[in-house]
Amino acid sequence: MPENKTNFSDGRVSHLSSQVPVVDFSIFTNGDPSTRQAVANSIVEAFRTYGFVYLINHPVSEASISQAFRMSKMFFDLPLSAKTQAPHPPGFAVHRGYSHPGLEKVTDLTLGLDSVAAKSLAREVPDLKESYEIGSDNYLEQPNVWPPPNMYPGFRGFMTSFYWILAEFSKEILKALALGIGLEDENYLQKFYTGEHNQLRLLHYPEVEAKVLEEKKAVRVGAHCDWSAFTLLFQDDCGGLEIESPTEPGRFISVDPIENACLVNIGDLMARWSNDFLKSTMHRVGPPPLQSRYIATREMKITMARYSIPYFVTTTPESVIECLPPCVDEKHPAKYKPITQKEQNIQKVSMNYN
Template sequence: MLQSPSCLPIVDFVKFEDGTSQEAREIGQQLFAACRDIGFAYLINTGIPQELVDGMFDWSAKLFALPIDTKMKAAHPPEGWKDRGYSSIGREQVSQMVFDTEELKAIRSGKFPDFKESFEVGNELSKCMQNIWIQEEDLPGFRAYAVNFYNICHEFQVSKLLPALAIGMDLPQDFFLNYHKDAENKLRLLHYPAAPTSVFESGEKGRVAAHTDFGTATLLFQDDCGGLEVDSPSSPGEFMPVPPVPDTVLFNIGDFLMRWSNDTLKSTLHRVRAPPRKESDNGVTKERFSIPYFISADRDKTIECLPGCFGPDKPKKYESINAGEYMNMRLNAIY
């Protein structure tokens, strides 16, 4: 059995199969417990090959090594909700549940700016938003590889992950699938450039401040740099390191699902910090790559509180909300 390097649970999908066995029910219960108690878990035996993950990191490194003029040919549109294409360093600034225009301006111009660049890929067959690609002659083969990686992540999402969560919550196995038919998800390639260690120590630059994700859930692939930290379930306000583990996928709940579950499931604060100074680094903090796959409900769906998550002793905290309107509100706050 794989040992977790942190206090996060490990959920093994090796015996999930079609979701009808007792083993599948136990897997669903383990996933639900992780979502309820911590909001994060390492997943193993997902069916997403490690060599495919490694290849996606290789392509990510090639993409971000391109000249800025080449990357800007596929620039993210001005509107935050049009979440596709390339965002240069400083284009995005994470904010945590802040929507006031003046407050957002202050965050973007304040201390600890996010020192990163990103590239967003969605469903190639999306009905509502087209992908924005680096030109094929500038990076031959990238588009095909990224689309395949997206589709492999989606296959795990619909064949195992969402059915397991439904089973764990005593819902019909296809419950969440019925709200995620359009595959309106997002694959994000992230690059945190190398920089003098002193600029991170002084606060002149940051990586990503404490925040929660805001969709249904996230699958995260990390390189070997480290730096991800999660709010401790036993000591809120203290962040614990969540190092990368080969052959695992990190999973976490987003705000949308937390709201949908009437706060039964937990969307947990997490952040990315530069690793501590090392003499061998010669005063330079090395670059970091990560690849989150954000799972989102269909934009035309309106959600009510999940069955089993409310009652006389647990009233509903939230009104019904349209998934597309919710996601647009959150995206517009960070771009």
Template structure:
């Protein structure tokens, strides 16, 4: 008998979903329905047995740490441009100040004058993108870093091969770069959401053909717990993600908090779950679904229970992997009783608008 594909920890309302019954086909519709239900409820899920090889994810975390351990002047050899419209390269702590739907210049300036976001990041996109070309360290600095990022990001024709479900989990991780596995899992997640929405299983594939994904390496340096508690500084402020879905790899430190959609301003911890991948919906998927799916505000604060005797919080690393496309409200999400809430919009147009307010 198949095991139930869901459980909930006492610490969180976010569903912990066993994705294996979807991958092997034994409980596809059940997993799809549960995933959609959690996306409707809180916009986040934990996925276990997702097929992503732990050792390859850890290798990327190790290389991320090597990068952020470099001297500041070395990291600044790959500088993020002043404008958010070219979202590539390295940003030092305090450069980016995440904003939630601020577009007026005066409002943005007032927001940026508040407590800085004490994090540093490195942004990677599609190699050869004429609009947002990648910005790399010189080749002789941290050899292998560029290729590792591209291997993590890269999308190949293997995305659309019909892998056997057990091969995806047991064989594929040792044969291809992690990025190809990420992208294959992305399509499986989108397939599950399509089934949950009573759409053809491959409905979303047509909108995710081009490799317009975003890889972020994030490092939150150690800061005093008191400065976080008094909002003198922030890790990363409350915000929603821009694209369709985000795959979030996080270390074992914690600090991620998700806002209660039914009680704005109240946040609940979303601590690391062993071997789980966090998946959350972004603004474009919320628009796509005509607000059936939630794009939930979240933030990073002090990890609970891990403050050192000297009052300092531990440093934290995470790797978000985002996906986005052109969207309009999906068939079946609107009718005479539930009108369309959004006009069609280019994903690039929307994302550039959001990024401009962050830098």
């Protein structure tokens, strides 16, 4: 792996032991045109190399992030009988509501001729996580499935507000992407986005006996790429996220959480849109630190519980995803045929739910 780079003197980017760059996003939002361009270039270079970047000093408040984690934990602490009052609908057509452990299997497979067999093979090693999916209430093709108001007062109101806070943050990232890719208009990408088609996900990885993971009877989340244009990720302090090394394919490196930082990664849609100029990187959730516990006089190694909140940013369903002009030339012809966001999304999500 390459040595860590030295920090830029203006504080645009620095590097941790994991080597994923850390960029001060406030310099972009508050800077003059030349500074904004420099920060945009740093962000895009991180996406080209790692597919990931940490953004610090972003516009999402610490209070909002803390409240989101508190409310997420309160939801997952509810008994199963309560959580299943907001169930994920059967199948994959509507991706909303609560999924109990084992219902969803995140996979990098896509819909194919032998999709039934592929799904069956992937599900031999289940994911040990539970999740709750939220979208815009205005996106009628993907209706939200909310818990009963009297069961969890304030949940719907806060999560709706948090969804739109992240949508506004995403607009600024779209500007940075446009500038860093080389589009003349920093608002070019925004015309494909309304904010109505993003997805907020609450994730809980329950405690589990370590040997279940060690014996590969289950995983927390296996290696996969996201489907979206990009993802905003907030993590608790547990750790466990790993990304594929940019220099050693098949080797994964730890990406430790940074308090109040937002970890952003490119998804398959943006990689395709940019003709792979930007990198959609495989990532997974490995076992976090272990705790010893005595159960029936027997010492057991138990993994810590983990919480995370990803926010998947995507275009309108009818948007045609074809190679962006700065990403194609005689030496770099377009690799992919045009596809709508809806078509691409169906190919991906169809493999995750039976």
